[in-house]
Amino acid sequence: MAGNRGVAYIEPGKVEVHETDYQKLELLDGPGVNPANVGRKLNHGVILKVVTTNICGSDQHMVRGRTTAPPNLVLGHEILGEVVEKGSDVEFIEVGDICSVPFNIACGRCRNCKEGKTGICLNVNPARPGAAYGYVDMGGWVGGQAEYVTVPYADWNLLKFPDRDQALEKVLDLTMLSDIFPTGFHGAVTAGVKPGSTVYIAGAGPVGLAAAVGAQLLGAAVVIVSDLNEGRLAQARSFGCETVDVSKGSPQDQIEQILGVPEVDAAVDAVGFEARGHGEGAGKEAPATVLNSLMEITAAGGAIGIPGLYVTGDPGGIDEAAKVGALSLSLGTGWAKSISFTTGQCPVMRYNRGLMMAILHDKVQIAKAVNATTISLDEAPQGYAEFDSGAAKKYVIDPHGMVPQKAA
Incomplete structure (x- = not known):
C-alpha cells in the first residue's frame, strides 16, 4: 500500500x-x-x-x-x-x-x-x-x-x-x-465594493492582496492597501494599488493625501486577531487596532468586510480578555456612522x-x-x-x- x-x-x-x-x-x-x-x-x-x-x-x-x-x-x-x-x-x-x-x-x-x-x-x-x-x-x-x-x-x-x-x-x-482568492473577494463583496468605490484594505499579506485584486475586479476606482512591511506594500503597488505605511501613524492623513478626503467608501480587515498598533505603537500587539481604525476611516453608511481571522481561544493573547477573543471595540463609532460589518469564514x-x-x-x-x-x-x-x-x-x-x- x-x-x-x-x-x-x-x-x-x-x-x-x-x-x-x-x-x-x-x-x-x-x-x-x-x-x-x-x-x-x-x-x-x-x-x-x-x-x-x-x-x-x-x-x-x-x-x-x-x-x-x-x-x-x-x-x-x-x-x-x-x-x-x-x-x-x-x-x-x-x-x-x-x-x-x-x-x-x-x-x-x-x-x-x-x-x-x-x-x-x-x-x-x-x-x-x-x-x-x-x-x-x-x-x-x-x-x-x-x-x-x-x-x-x-x-x-x-x-x-x-x-x-x-x-x-x-x-x-x-x-x-x-x-485566499474567494476569501479576499468575499471581503471586498461584503464591504460593498462596486464600480467607482474607494477601498481601504488593512494587511498586505496574501489575503489582503487577494482582496485588492477582488476590489479591482469589482470595479473599484482606488484600492489602498496598508501594512507595516515595506516588501508587502511594494507587492501591492506592483499591480496598481496605492499604499499606506501604518508604522508612520494612523492612516487618515495618508488616505487624505491620496484621495483628498480622510475616509473611504469600503474597508477590509485582512489582518485579524494578531493586529499590531499604528505609529508609535507599531510592532506592539493591539488586537482591536485594525477594527477600530476601520470604523474611523469608513464613510458613514459604509461597510467593513472582515475575512481576517478572530478566535475564541488564544493562549498568547495580550490579556485575559484577548485570550478568549474579547476585544475592546468602539462599537459606538460604528453605530453612530451606521456602518455594517460581516465576519466569518468565506x-x-x-x-x-x-x-x-x-x-x-x-x-x-x-x-x-x-x-x-x-x-x-x-x-x-x-x-x-x-x-x-x-x-x-x-x-x-x-x-x-x-x-x-x-x-x-
Whole structure:
C-alpha cells in the first residue's frame, strides 16, 4: 500500500514533515479529531493526490502557538488535487479529474448548505457549525499539506476543472481558489465594493492582496492597501494599488493625501486577531487596532468586510480578555456612522466557479499579485519560517513535482 507524508504542527514555532498513514475513506482517530467524528464512513468522498497545497496565514496562527492546536496535527486547508480513488456513492467526479477543494467542508444537505452558507455547515463538525481541513477545532479532518488527502462529500465540495492541460498550465493561479482568492473577494463583496468605490484594505499579506485584486475586479476606482512591511506594500503597488505605511501613524492623513478626503467608501480587515498598533505603537500587539481604525476611516453608511481571522481561544493573547477573543471595540463609532460589518469564514462555493472562469479566460493573474512561490514538501518548514518573517510571497507546496517549470 502507498504511504503518505504530511506537514505536522509540533510545538510553537516548529513544524516537521512526518510519515503518515495513507488516506482512507473513513475518518480515523488522530490529533484534533472530534471523538464523535471517529469512524465516520466516507463513501461519498474521494482520495486526492495533492498537486498543490498552500501555506496560509491562518496556519501561521497555529504554528505560532496562538491557538489550542494539538501536537502532530497535519496542517493544510488550501488544496488542489487529482482524484486517485473515489467512494461508492460518488457519481459525478471521476478518477483522473483535477479539482479545487474549498477549505470549508460542507455536506450539501443541511439547511445552511442549502442556503449557500457552506462555511457554517451543520453536519461536519460535532462541536460547532463549520469545518476545515487541518485546522484546530474544525472537526479533525486531516490536512492537505501532504501527498494525499481525503475529501468528503466529493460531488458537492469539489470544483472540477474543465480541461486537465489548461488546469496544469494555470495551476499557480487556480490553487488560490481553495481559500485566499474567494476569501479576499468575499471581503471586498461584503464591504460593498462596486464600480467607482474607494477601498481601504488593512494587511498586505496574501489575503489582503487577494482582496485588492477582488476590489479591482469589482470595479473599484482606488484600492489602498496598508501594512507595516515595506516588501508587502511594494507587492501591492506592483499591480496598481496605492499604499499606506501604518508604522508612520494612523492612516487618515495618508488616505487624505491620496484621495483628498480622510475616509473611504469600503474597508477590509485582512489582518485579524494578531493586529499590531499604528505609529508609535507599531510592532506592539493591539488586537482591536485594525477594527477600530476601520470604523474611523469608513464613510458613514459604509461597510467593513472582515475575512481576517478572530478566535475564541488564544493562549498568547495580550490579556485575559484577548485570550478568549474579547476585544475592546468602539462599537459606538460604528453605530453612530451606521456602518455594517460581516465576519466569518468565506463560503468559498459562492465565488470559486466565477473566479475560476476569470482565471481561465485571463481576466486576472492572482498568482502574480500574491507572488506565488513554489516549494517542495520537504521545504515546507523553511517556507513557514520565511513567511512568518514577513516574506512578500505566497508559498505553494508541490508534493509530487507536478507544477510546470515554466509556471514556477
